[in-house]
Amino acid sequence: MNCSTSTSAVPRNARFQGRLAWQLLLLLFIGAMACELIADDSPGVQLEEVVLKALRPIASNVQTDRETGLVRFVRLSKPVVENAHLELVGQFSAIRYLAVVTPHVTDEGFQHLAGLSSLEVLFLSGSGLTDETLAVIGKLPKLRRLYLDRTTVTDAGLKHLSELPLKTLSLNETKVTSAAASSIGALASLEELSLQGTRLDDKALSSLASLEQLQLLELDRTAVTGSTLRQLKSLKQLRQLSLRECKLSADGVAALAELSPASVVLWNTQMPVDALATLRAAQPNVHYAVSDKPNAWRRFLAGEPLASPLAPTAEAEAGASRAPAGIASTIELSIARRLEDSAAAVSPDFQRHVLPMLGRLGCNGRSCHGSFQGRGGFRLSMFGYD
Numbered sequence: 001m002n003c004s005t006s007t008s009a010v011p012r013n014a015r016f017q018g019r020l021a022w023q024l025l026l027l028l029f030i031g032a033m034a035c036e037l038i039a040d041d042s043p044g045v046q047l048e049e050v051v052l053k054a055l056r057p058i059a060s061n062v063q064t065d066r067e068t069g070l071v072r073f074v075r076l077s078k079p080v081v082e083n084a085h086l087e088l089v090g091q092f093s094a095i096r097y098l099a100v101v102t103p104h105v106t107d108e109g110f111q112h113l114a115g116l117s118s119l120e121v122l123f124l125s126g127s128g129l130t131d132e133t134l135a136v137i138g139k140l141p142k143l144r145r146l147y148l149d150r151t152t153v154t155d156a157g158l159k160h161l162s163e164l165p166l167k168t169l170s171l172n173e174t175k176v177t178s179a180a181a182s183s184i185g186a187l188a189s190l191e192e193l194s195l196q197g198t199r200l201d202d203k204a205l206s207s208l209a210s211l212e213q214l215q216l217l218e219l220d221r222t223a224v225t226g227s228t229l230r231q232l233k234s235l236k237q238l239r240q241l242s243l244r245e246c247k248l249s250a251d252g253v254a255a256l257a258e259l260s261p262a263s264v265v266l267w268n269t270q271m272p273v274d275a276l277a278t279l280r281a282a283q284p285n286v287h288y289a290v291s292d293k294p295n296a297w298r299r300f301l302a303g304e305p306l307a308s309p310l311a312p313t314a315e316a317e318a319g320a321s322r323a324p325a326g327i328a329s330t331i332e333l334s335i336a337r338r339l340e341d342s343a344a345a346v347s348p349d350f351q352r353h354v355l356p357m358l359g360r361l362g363c364n365g366r367s368c369h370g371s372f373q374g375r376g377g378f379r380l381s382m383f384g385y386d
Contacts (some may be wrong), residue, residue, distance in 0.1 A: 045069040051091045060087060071096040074377035077101040083109030090115060099123035107132040117141055123151035125170070129156025138164060149173055155180035162186045172196040181207035189213055196220040202228040209234050219242035221263075226252015232259055245266055265289045
């Protein structure tokens with residue numbers, strides 16, 4: 001480890017100067033402690049403990065291995081997280097899971113991921129990375145799951161990932177086009193691929209057809225019409241195909257009738273009723289999800305009141321009558337104000353919304369089922385608790 005401290009990466013924006021001052025002091029302290037530990041041949045866990053103390057105030061969640069004491073799980077989603085903090089993360093040699101969910105971290109910070117050879121899950125959705133960071137990610141030998149939603153990655157950058165043993169790749173809401181399909185098709189171990197809201201069209205399917213291990217394929221809100229869906233017949237492991245809001249053509253419906261995944265999602269495709277009947281007759285064992293109704297979250301955001309399936313009990317009604325006046329209106333006003341103040345459409349996000357809430361409730365720690373290593377038969381996944 002280099003025990004010298006450089007200030008060459010000073011942010012240009014003046015509003016970061018105050019924050020930078022304490023960061024530099026922090027790095028000086030860590031550098032001095034690290035040099036002392038290394039000189040004394042202290043175990044790596046002691047060095048990580050020093051770094052961990054500096055990182056905890058800005059980390060959303062940090063977990064260590066029960067046996068070794070080394071850091072295995074780090075999630076950074078607070079607005080104060082910046083490039084300098086990724087240098088601290090780079091000291092965790094045994095880390096397996098890293099989530100950086102903030103736009104303030106850019107390629108400069110992600111260069112510190114280069115030495116994290118044990119990393120298996122990397123969640124960088126909504127961060128400030130570009131193709132430059134993909135060159136670093138492409139050299140992480142154990143990476144299995146990669147999430148790059150809402151970033152500025154391009155077709156050219158995805159070529160850097162060709163040697164990774166990825167099982168999950170998520171590129172939702174990026175500018176990726178069908179030109180990237182050949183790079184994606186080279187990831188032979190892929191089991192889950194999400195391309196929602198990208199610029200893919202029917203030309204991409206021929207390359208994706210080479211992903212023989214694929215179980216989940218999400219093409220929602222793309223320009224896919226379905227005319228080349230027949231090429232996916234080679235995907236014998238495919239369990240779910242999602243085509244939400246795709247404008248399926250008549251040829252697309254006919255091609256879809258030749259596929260037999262367990263489930264096909266066709267929400268908001270404006271598919272005629274007779275076309276759906278044709279699909280169900282051709283593939284009676286396939287579940288076709290065709291509801292055009294928005295999900296409960298969207299209905300709630302649109303102003304629909306939450307309804308309970310059960311009538312309130314007498315005790316509940318009595319308790320409500322004793323509640324302080326105005327409490328219900330206060331809650332409704334608070335929710336309404338949050339939605340009004342939102343500059344953009346609110347979309348639920350597991351990393352940014354669910355995990356922080358679980359952390360505040362105490363349900364995301366080692367003593368609960370949110371433990372990274374699992375507890376009581378539960379295990380934390382990127383999609384929730386399974």
